[in-house]
Amino acid sequence: MTPYSNAHISDLSRGYHKDPSYTPGHLANITELTKNLCLTQYWGESKAKWHYREPSEYLLAAIKDNDEMATTFADLLGSISDDELGSALANLQTTLLKITPIPNTFKQIYSLNPIFNSIYPRTKTEMNVYALCEDLYSFSYKVRNDYVLYKNFRKFLSESKQKLPQYRMIIPNKVHHIPRHSAPVWFWL
Numbered sequence: 001m002t003p004y005s006n007a008h009i010s011d012l013s014r015g016y017h018k019d020p021s022y023t024p025g026h027l028a029n030i031t032e033l034t035k036n037l038c039l040t041q042y043w044g045e046s047k048a049k050w051h052y053r054e055p056s057e058y059l060l061a062a063i064k065d066n067d068e069m070a071t072t073f074a075d076l077l078g079s080i081s082d083d084e085l086g087s088a089l090a091n092l093q094t095t096l097l098k099i100t101p102i103p104n105t106f107k108q109i110y111s112l113n114p115i116f117n118s119i120y121p122r123t124k125t126e127m128n129v130y131a132l133c134e135d136l137y138s139f140s141y142k143v144r145n146d147y148v149l150y151k152n153f154r155k156f157l158s159e160s161k162q163k164l165p166q167y168r169m170i171i172p173n174k175v176h177h178i179p180r181h182s183a184p185v186w187f188w189l
Contacts, residue, residue: 003039004030004055006062012055013062014145023059030055066145073130073137097130115156118142118149
């Protein structure tokens with residue numbers, strides 16, 4: 001018997017959004033091969049946990065989490081409050097972020113590694129803090145759902161850690177094992 005992990009659930013979740021007709025067969029295979037044994041590191045926990053959890057229930061929870069997650073930074077700010085005061089404060093915050101510039105020296109990062117074009121595409125042209133927040137939020141959403149981007153980001157972090165040994169303590173080891181169905185990327189940065 002072997003366990004399944006949150007990575008299996010993340011893969012199924014992406015596939016479910018593309019074509020849910022394949023999901024029941026995959027869930028049946030996971031259940032048969034693992035007998036519901038799961039190995040996952042949950043949000044906010046420092047260690048992985050061995051336990052029994054039905055893959056179908058885990059998948060439904062993951063789909064619900066993805067569906068409830070704001071897909072843009074603007075949506076996130078808009079969801080802060082339903083009352084007039086909360087809306088006014090969110091609008092004020094948005095305005096302040098849009099008028100706060102990013103230093104021009106920030107543009108130097110784009111020549112350091114192509115990954116920065118994926119992380120900060122909007123900041124590159126708008127050069128304000130709101131665009132930076134949008135980019136980081138968007139990247140954290142994309143890296144959870146795009147395995148190629150996820151692998152490129154992990155590779156970049158690993159290479160950076162090797163090139164800059166004096167800064168190893170800034171990038172903790174757990175960054176290299178980012179659970180794809182876990183904390184958003186901005187949590188790790």
